[in-house]
Amino acid sequence: MAYIFYPGCASEATGKASFISFEAVVKALGMDVHGEIPDWNCCGATLVANAIGDFAQQAIAARNLALAEKAGKDIVVACSSCYLNLAWTNEKMKIDSKFNSQINEALAAGGLSYGASLQVRHLIDVLINEVGLDKIRERTIKPLEGLKVACYSGCQTVRAIRRPDFDDVEYPVMLDRLVEALGATPVPFPLAARCCGGSQQFTNPELIYDLTGKVLDCAAENGADVIVTPCPMCALNTDAFQEKIAKLNKKKYDMPVLFVTQLMGVAFDLKPKDLALQYNIVSPYKKLAKYGVKK
Amino acid sequence: MTAANKQASRYDPAFANELYTIENGHYIKQCMQCGLCVVTCPARHLMDLPPRRYFKAIQAGDQEQVLKANTPWLCTSCNLCTVRCPRGIPIIDVMHGMKLYLAQKQGVKSAPGALFSKTFFDVMLKRGRQWEAWLTQMYFLKAGPAAMKEAFKMMDVARPMVLKKRLPLAPAKTIKNKGQLKKIYEKAAALAREGH
Known part of the structure; x- marks a missing residue:
C-alpha cells in the first residue's frame, strides 16, 4: 500500500x-x-x-x-x-x-x-497490519534478547477516533507485539494508555510532575530497562522531565525513553546516524551496549 | 433578601441556556451525573470541580462556580472520559467549547492555559507550523514577570533540551501557502460563529 x-x-x-x-x-x-x-x-x-x-x-x-x-x-x-x-x-x-x-x-x-x-x-497500525510482524521479525538482525521494555502507547494513539481503532482503547497491546518481534520482552505496563500530562508543562507543571511521575514509577516497578513510545509528547515528558521528577520524588529512574522506530533501528542494526540517539536526554547507551550500540 | 432567596438567586437558568448554545455546549444536557468521568480523569485531583460537578453546576446555572472553576484548563485531551461516557458525551469537545467561551468572556490573560493556547495559535497561523522555542518566549513575554519567575524554575529541564537539540533556537520552517491557510481559517471561524 x-x-x-x-x-x-x-x-x-x-x-x-x-x-x-x-x-x-x-x-x-x-x-x-x-x-x-x-x-x-x-x-x-x-x-x-x-x-x-x-x-x-x-x-x-x-x-x-x-x-x-x-x-x-x-x-x-x-x-x-x-x-x-x-x-x-x-x-x-x-x-x-x-x-x-x-x-x-x-x-x-x-x-x-x-x-x-x-x-x-x-504508524503502529501500518507496521502491524500492513508490513506485518513476520517481516519485522525477518528484518531483525540483532534480536534485543533480555531487554525489558515498557510499551507506552500513549493516550491519543489509541483513542483518536473514539471507538476501537487498531488497538484497545484502554489496554493496548500492539506496541507489545511489535517489541516482541524485535526480540525484546515487554513488561506488564498498566499505564500504557494513560496520560503523561500533555502540553501543560508551563500552564500546570504540577500535573506533568504527577502524571509523568506515575508513568515512570509504573515502568520502574515493573522492571523495565527502557520506555518505548511513538508519541513525541510522551517521549518529551518522560525523558526531559525525568531528572526533575526524580528529584521531586526523591527517586532514581535511569529510564531511557526511545521512539519505537529508534528501537527498531537498533534491532535492524541500522547506522548510528539513523538511530538518532544523540537527541536522547537520559542516556540509552549503557542499556543498549550489548546490542552493539555505540556512541 | 432571605437566606433562601439569596441561595436561589445563585442559580440562573439563562446562564445554563447560554452555555448550551456554545460550540458542543448542547451535549452538557445529556449528563446524567453517573460520575464515571470523575473516576476516569487523570487531572481530577487538581480540579476545583471534577467533570461531573462541573456539568451539574452548568445545568444548574451556577454562574459563579462555573466561571471561576479551573476544570477545563486542566483537561489534557487524553480522551479517556470521552470513550467511557455512557451517555456518549464527547467531554473533550465540551471542554474545548468551554475554554473558547471563557477566553472570550474573561480575556486570554484570565488563565495561563488561555494565554498559552492563544499564543500557540498565533504562532501557528503566522508560520503555518509551530516553532516551540519562539512560542515559549512569546508566551512568557505576554504572561509577565511572575510567570517568568516560575519559568526559571524550569531551566533544569530546558537546558538539556537545548543541548540535545530538542528545542532548536533557530527558526523552524514555515509553509509556503500561508495565505491559503489564513483564508481557510477565517472562513471556518465565520462558519462556526454562524453555526451557534
Whole structure:
C-alpha cells in the first residue's frame, strides 16, 4: 500500500529523533512511503481548539487531508496528537455530511476541497497490519534478547477516533507485539494508555510532575530497562522531565525513553546516524551496549 | 433578601441556556451525573470541580462556580472520559467549547492555559507550523514577570533540551501557502460563529 507521510511540527524539534529513525526504518522495511504531504501545516495539536474552537481547528487540519488527496495517497502519521487531529477530522468527514459540507466550504476559501477518500493511519497500525510482524521479525538482525521494555502507547494513539481503532482503547497491546518481534520482552505496563500530562508543562507543571511521575514509577516497578513510545509528547515528558521528577520524588529512574522506530533501528542494526540517539536526554547507551550500540 | 432567596438567586437558568448554545455546549444536557468521568480523569485531583460537578453546576446555572472553576484548563485531551461516557458525551469537545467561551468572556490573560493556547495559535497561523522555542518566549513575554519567575524554575529541564537539540533556537520552517491557510481559517471561524 502506498502512503504519504505527515511528519508534524515535533518532527523538527522535540521529536526530531522520531523523524530521523522513521525515515530509516521505512527504508529498511521497503515501505511504500512517498515523502511528506507537500506544504503540510500544523494540525493544531491539543491547544488550537481552545483558542478558536473545534470546527475551525478541524478546518485547519483538513487542509492537510485535501493536500494529501491531491497526491492520491493514504496518510501515515507517527505523532499521536497529529494522528488524533487528522484521523478524527477524517472520520467526521466520512460520517457527518453536514460537517463535511461545512469543512469543504472553508477549504474552498483557500481553493481546496476534500472528498474524504483517504485513510489516515497511525504508524503502529501500518507496521502491524500492513508490513506485518513476520517481516519485522525477518528484518531483525540483532534480536534485543533480555531487554525489558515498557510499551507506552500513549493516550491519543489509541483513542483518536473514539471507538476501537487498531488497538484497545484502554489496554493496548500492539506496541507489545511489535517489541516482541524485535526480540525484546515487554513488561506488564498498566499505564500504557494513560496520560503523561500533555502540553501543560508551563500552564500546570504540577500535573506533568504527577502524571509523568506515575508513568515512570509504573515502568520502574515493573522492571523495565527502557520506555518505548511513538508519541513525541510522551517521549518529551518522560525523558526531559525525568531528572526533575526524580528529584521531586526523591527517586532514581535511569529510564531511557526511545521512539519505537529508534528501537527498531537498533534491532535492524541500522547506522548510528539513523538511530538518532544523540537527541536522547537520559542516556540509552549503557542499556543498549550489548546490542552493539555505540556512541 | 432571605437566606433562601439569596441561595436561589445563585442559580440562573439563562446562564445554563447560554452555555448550551456554545460550540458542543448542547451535549452538557445529556449528563446524567453517573460520575464515571470523575473516576476516569487523570487531572481530577487538581480540579476545583471534577467533570461531573462541573456539568451539574452548568445545568444548574451556577454562574459563579462555573466561571471561576479551573476544570477545563486542566483537561489534557487524553480522551479517556470521552470513550467511557455512557451517555456518549464527547467531554473533550465540551471542554474545548468551554475554554473558547471563557477566553472570550474573561480575556486570554484570565488563565495561563488561555494565554498559552492563544499564543500557540498565533504562532501557528503566522508560520503555518509551530516553532516551540519562539512560542515559549512569546508566551512568557505576554504572561509577565511572575510567570517568568516560575519559568526559571524550569531551566533544569530546558537546558538539556537545548543541548540535545530538542528545542532548536533557530527558526523552524514555515509553509509556503500561508495565505491559503489564513483564508481557510477565517472562513471556518465565520462558519462556526454562524453555526451557534
